[in-house]
Amino acid sequence: MDVMQRMERLVEQLNQYNYHYYTLDQPLISDKEYDALYDQLTALETEAGMALPDSPTNRVGGELLKGFKPHRHLSSLWSLDKAQNEEHLLNWNNRALKLIADYNSKNPDSPLPAPTYVVELKFDGLTLNLTYSDGQLVQAATRGNGTVGEGILAQVKTIKSVPLSIPYRDGTIEVQGEGIMNLSVLAKYNETAVEPLKNARNAAAGALRNLNPRTTAERKLSAFFYNVGYSDGISFADHREMMEFLKDNRFKVNPYVTYFDSFDGVMQELHSISDNRSSLDYLIDGAVIKITDMRTREVLGYTDKFPRWAVAFKFEAEETTTVLESVSWNVGRTGKITPLAKVEAVELAGVTVQNCTLNNAGDIERKNLKFALGSRVFIRRSNDVIPEILGKVTDEQDGEEIIVPEHCPACGFPLEQRGAHLFCNNRLECKPQIVARITHFASRDAMDIETFSEKTAEQLYDEVNVHEPSDLYTLTYEDLIKLERFGEKKANNLLDAIEQSKGRDLASFLFALGIPNTGKSTTKVLAEHFRDLTAVMSATEEELTVLPDIGGIVAESIVSFFADPFMQASIQKMLSLGVEAKAPEKSSAPVTDSFFSGKTVVLTGTLHRLSRDEATERLEALGAKVTGSVSKKTDLVIAGEKAGSKLAKARELGIPVMENEEEWIKLLDGEQN
Template identity: 35%
Template sequence: MSVQEEIETLRTELHEHNYRYYVLSNPIISDMEFDQKMKALEALELAHPEYDDPNSPTHRVGSDLTKEFVKVAHRYPMLSLGNTYSESELSDFFDRASRLLNESFEIVCELKFDGVSISLLYEDGKLIRATTRGDGVTGDDVTTNIKTIRSIPLQLIGSDYPENFEIRGEVLLPWKVFDTINQEREMQEEPLFANPRNAASGTLKLQNPKEVAKRLLDGYFYYMLGENLPSDEHYDNMQKAKSWGFKVSDAIRKCKSLHEVFDFIHYWEKERNKLPFATDGIVLKINSLRQQQLLGTTAKNPRWAVAFKYQAEQAVTTLQNIEFQVGRTGVVTPVANLEPVLLAGTTVKRATLHNADVMTSFHLHVGDQVLIEKGGEIIPKIVSVTYQNNQSKEIEFIQLCPSCGTHLVRVEGEAGYYCPNETSCAPQLKGKIEHFISRKAMNIDGIGAETVDLLFQKQLINNISDLYTLQPAQLIRLERLGEKSVQNIMKAIENSKSVPFERVLFALGIRYVGEKVAKALAYAFKNIDALARTTTIDLASVDEIGEKIAQSVVSYFADINNQQLVELLKQYGLQFAIQEQTTVLKSTILDGKTIVISGVFVYHSRDEYKSLIAQHGGKEASGISAKTTFLLTGDQPGPSKVTKAKSLGIQMITETNFLHMIGESEGDKPVQTQGTLF
C-alpha cells in the first residue's frame, strides 16, 4: 500500500468511527484505538504535506489561528418561521394550505431545536462552506469552527448524494455541556450564559477554533435544498440525509390529519424535557416540495411551514433575597435570588424584576413562595407570589447606588431609577466601555466583557479613551491573552479610528441616542463641535429627535468630563465629522420625496438603498403613510405595506426602476435568490 493509499484508508476509517461515535452513539473501537489511528494519520500528513486535505479528520481540532469572519451571500435566503401558540392557529394554517392547494397533502412534524441556524454547502460529498443565518440574505462563513463539531460529516457516506446541495440545520449546545460551562464561569466570577442558544451562538463566533472544539457543540439537520434532490418529499430527503451521515432527529413524523399533528405535539410537550438539548416547540412542514413551491413565501416566512411554540414552563420556589445591579447608563435593575429549582431543563437561581414598579407590585419578602417562568424559555421572571411570608419585612427598593453609594434619581415619567454618577461608578464605566467596543459601535474585536473587567481591575483602563493608550507590553502580561490575541486587539483598536462619525456618536453611549438617532444627528450637524454647541430647540427640529433626546444630548455636552473625553478621542484620531463624500448630493432627483423600502433585494442591501436615497436628496421612512411618495419593493415585499400602499394610492416601484430613476446601473449579475427558505 502506498503512503497516499494509507492516508486515505485512515481518513475513511476515522470518518466512519466519528459517525458511529457521535451520530449513532454506537462505537465499535475503543477511544485508545481511535487515538492511535488519529496519531498515525497526523504523523503521515506531517511527513507528506503534499497529500493534505482540508476535510481530513485531523483538521477537526482546529488551530490557534484567529481570523475575521467573511460575509457570504446565501444562495437561497434563510427565512424565519411564523410562530403559533394555539391549536386553533394551527387549524388556521392547515385550512389555509388546504384552500390554496386544493388537493390532499401531508404534514411533517419535527422538533423545533433551540440553537443557532446554520447552512452547509456540500460538493461531491465534501463540506465546502458553513454559513450562519446572519440577516437571512448574507451570513458569516464559520466553516473552520463548524469542522470542529464531530457529529457533522466532512465527507459523506455512500455515493448517491447530489453533486452539490445545501442542508440547513441547528447548532446546539447540550444541556450537560451548558451546565458545565456555566459552573466554570461562575467559579471564575464571569457572566453566565442565559441559555444554551446564547452559548452556542457565542461559541460559533469565537475566533479561535481550538476553543470552539472544547465546547462540544452538536448539530441536527432538518431541510435540504438543491437542483437534483433525491425526492420530492421532504421526509424522504431527510431520511436520505441520515444515511449520508447527518444527524437527523428520530422525532420526525408524517401526518395526514390535524388529529395526528396534535398527538405529536401533546406527546413531545413533556417528553422533550428528557432530551439532551433544548427545544421550544414543534415545526410543521408541508411534505411535498412541489406543494411548497406552490404555496410560496411572504416577505419573512414560508407559507408552507409554521412553528408551534410551547407555553413557558412554570415552577414554584422560595425568594432568598433581592440584589440590585447597575447598568452602563446607570439604570438600577432588581434581581431576585431564588432557591434553585429545575425549570425547562435548567436549574434556575435568579429572576429579573425589571424595575422598582414591578418589584413593588409583588410586595416581596424574604421567604416568599413565588411562581416563576421562562419568558420564551430564555430569561426567568417572577409571575406571582403564591405564599407571602409576613413574618419578614417587605423588601424596599434601594435609595443609594449599590456600587458607589450615590443617591439614585428617577426621571419623571420613567419607570427606572438610575445612578447619576457616570464618572466614577464602576459598573457604568465598564458598561460604557463594553458598549463602545461592541460590533455596531466601534467594533473593537478581541475585547469582550471579561477582558474589559480584567483591564479595569488591573487599572489599565478607566474610561473609553484609555483604550487608545494601551500598549502590547501591558496586555501580554495578562491572563488569557496570548501574543496573537494582543496583536489582534491592537489592530482592532487602530482600525476603530476609521469608524464613521455616526457610529462614533452612537458609541459614546449618550442616553437615548441609539443607532438611528446617532445617524440622524450626525447627518444633521455634520460634526461633533456643531452638535456640542446646539440647543434643545435646534435638536428638536431634526426628524425623529424629541424633547427627551434633545435634553439628554445638551446635558451630555454640558458636562466638563464629557467635553474632555471628546477632546481626548479627537487627539487619538477618531472620526468626529461626516466624510465629505457622504454629505455631497449626487443629485436632487429625490428631493422632497419620502420612500419606504420593503422586500428582499439583489443588487444592493437595504442599508445601501437607504444611503442611495439620502445621496439623491430623498428621505427614507419605516412605515407607509399619506406622506409616502412611493414604496420601493424588492422580492416578496411585506403584505401589510403593499396593502396599505394600495389603499392610499401610493405608487410601488421595483428595484430596477429605482436604479434607473437615480441613474445607477444594476451592476453585476445578482446572486440567485429563488427557492427561499428559512
C-alpha cells in the first residue's frame, strides 16, 4: 500500500472514530489508540508533503487570520416570529390552519394534509451555515443579516462534531445549525482560565468570531444541526425525512426532537421542556415549533420577515443582570467558609432573586468580582438551585472591594487556605460548624432522628451544652423539659427517637459521621465490604482504593478522619452509650432470572409510588445495575413525569422505555413475590 492509500485509510478511520466519539457519544477506541493513529497520519502527511481535504489534521490551522470575509448564503436564513405566551402560540396555529383551509378550498384536487408538528429546542449559541460541495465542507458562515454572513470556516473546522466530509456527494447543500459550548465544558475551562468566561453563549460566539483558530479550538465547542436550507440535488417530503438525511450524513442532531399530530401535544411538550431545561448541559432559551410537511411549508411561504410555518416560543430568561449589593461569609459543618452574595432584587425565571452563590474566595478573583460591590453582574438561575453570579458586566474595577476574611466570621479563629477554599479549623468551639454537624448526624439519610431540626440543634447547643453528636445520647428528660417549646410529649418523643437511632445500620452511621468527600453511596460500599466499624476505622488507603468509586483523595479523607483522636473518642463514646452501627444483613444470592436481572437501568423524571432511592434499591435487589446516564450500554429507561433529556436520548438511541409506573412496579412486585 503506497503513502496516499495509507493516508486515505487512516483519514477514513479517524473520521469514523471522531463521529462516534463527538457526534454519537459512543467511543470505539481509547484516546491512546486514537492518538497513535493520528500520529501515524501526521507522519505520512509530512512524508507526502500534503494533507487530504477531510483529514482531521486540518481542523486547526497554524495561522492567525487577518479578518473575516463576507459570504453570501445560497438560500436566505430566516428569522423566526416569536410567541411570548400560549395565546400567541394558539394565534399562530389558528392562522396556519386558516391558510391551509383557504388553500384546500381552492385546490380540492390536491389538498394539503392536516398539519402535524415538530418541536425542537431553541439553542442559545451562534447560528452556523455550512456549505458542502460534492461531499466536502467548503465554507462555514455566521447568519449575518440572513443574506450575507461572515466566513468562519477555519474556526468551525475546530468543532470536532462538524463533519469535514459527508457521504452525500451529489452537488451542493447548505446545512444550518447552532454552535454551542456545553455548560460542563465551560465549567472545566474556567477552572484554569486566566480570564474566566462569563457564560456559555458568549463563550461560543466569541470563539467562533476569534481570528485565531487555536483559541477557538481551546473552547472545545460542539454543534447541533437542524435544517437543510439549500440543495441543488435533493428534496424532502417532510421534516422527519430531512432529519434522517442529516443523521445519515453524520451531522450531530439533538435527540430532543418530538413529533405531534395535534397542537395539544405541542403545548404539553413545551411545558415539559421548560420544566426540564435545567437538566440540559447546554443553554436553550425556548423551543421551535414547525409544521412538518414540506409542501405545506412551501404553500404557506413567508411574510417579509418570517416563515409562516414556524414559530419560536421563548422561555423566561434564566440569565440576567443585577447589582451586587453585599457579600457575607457562611461557615459549613466541615469548616469551609462560603461567600453568599446579596443582589438587588430581580425577576428571573419566574422567581424574585435576592441571594446568589459564589463558590469560594478564589471564585471572586476568577470572575473579576474583587471590586464589584455596587456594580452590575451577570446571574443565572437553574430551576430550584440558588442562582449563581457568572461575572461582572464590565471589566472595569469600578465598584467597592469585597473583603475576603482572614478570621472566621463566627468564632474569630484564623482561617486556613486549602486550594481555592478557606477553612476554620476551630471545630470544637465554632458554633455554626457544630450545629451543622449535629443536624447532619440526625438527618433522615443518616441516623434518622425524627422531629430533629437545625433549630433544635442550635437550642441544644446554646442551652444544654450539646457540642458533638455523641452528646445527644446523654440527654435526659430533665434536660429537655426545661427548654422553651419543649413540653412533656415533645421531650419524650425526641428521647424515643434518639433511642431508636442507636439501632441504625453501619452505612447510615458512617454517613452520619460526615466523613469529608464521602456520600451515601461511598459509605454503603464501605459498610458492605468491611461489615464492621472497627475494620472501616483501621482500613489503609491501599485497602480502600481497590473498592468501587473510591479514589486516592477519598481514601486519604477516610484514613485521616478515623486517625483523628477527637473522632475516635467521639465514636467510642457513642458505642459505649448503646449505638450499634449494625453490620448490613447478608445479602441473598443475586437474582438471575428476573425481568431486570443483568439489565443496565436509568431512572429519570418524577416517580410517585416509590422514591428514587427505594426504586434503585429494589431494582438492584432484582439484579439490575442502576446508572445515572443514558448511553448505548443502557438496556432500559424508566421514565416518570417530566422526564427530559434522558428520555429523549433513549428514544433517539432506540432504547426501551417504560413510562407506565403501574406497569414497572407490577414487575418489581411480581418478581419479588
